[in-house]
Amino acid sequence: MGKLYLVPTPIGNLEDMTFRAVRVLKEADGILAEDTRTSGKLMQHYGIGTKMQSHHMHNEHKTVDALVQRMENGETLALISDAGTPAISDPGFLLVRASIAKGIPVDCLPGPTAFVPALVNSGLPNDKFVFEGFLPVKKGRQTRLKLLADEDRTIIFYESPHKLIKTLTQFVEYFGADRPTSVSRELTKLYEETIRGTAQEVLRHFTERPPKGEIVIAVAGKR
Structure with a gap:
């Protein structure tokens, strides 16, 4: 029986890679990367020569069974995303679920993820919070915002730069103009x-x- 490792990668600063993460990636039989071109730069920087293959939102449904079979046959695979911890608003959940169902050991290394520093940096209460990730683009968006308007915990969102103005405008509309808000970008x-x-x-x-750049929004809960 092989094993599945989920390996966080830096969200920007390459110095945030851990010694253990580098070792696991070097020792694995294969690396599953969201974008092999993006991850190739990281591999080159740390001298990691392990073979990579694409594993992203458009092909993960088709490749999960074959990957599980490889691990059942004894291979150790390491899953990475373009940045941060796999399966947090990135591919990974389907493979983890399928691996667990087959009794394959799964080990997620601790490491970078964008919403934690953004939350701590915001100055908003962080003893209790909810992570929403990306809001629905169209269908269900207003319903979700109406539901979150009554949430009393700090709420964390991911957003793209070209949709930030629209999202903040809707926060003013649904949460109120005076709702404490923090936007972190390019962490x-x-x-x-x-x-x-x-x-x-x-x-x-x-x-x-x-x-410009990657964006995390923290919004205070309803008082």
Whole structure:
């Protein structure tokens, strides 16, 4: 029986890779990467020569059975995403579930994930929080926002830069203009930035300064 490792990779700063993560990737029989071109840069930086293959949201349903079979035959596979911890708003859940069902050992290494530093950095209560990831693009979006308007815990979202203004505008509409909000972008990178204020103030900031990069939003719960 083989094994499945979930290996977090840096969300920006390559120095955030752990010694254990490098060792596991070097020793694995194969690496499952969301984008082999993106991950290739990381592999080259750390001298990791393990063979990679694509495992992403468009093919994971088709490849899970074959990957499980490989591990049943004794192979050790390591799953990585483009950045952060696999299966957090990235592919991984289906393979983990299938591996567990077949009794294959699964080991998730601790490491980078964007929402934790964004939450701690926000200054909002973090003793209790909910992680929403990406909001629905169209169907179910308004229903979700109406439901979250009454959530009393801090809420964490992921968002793309070209949808940030729309999302913040809807936060003002559904949560209220004065709801404390924090937006972190480009975490661990050269131009890392966190903007804090009310939903209206943060919306005004990014309306005047169009955002770039990966974005995490933290919104205070309803008082």
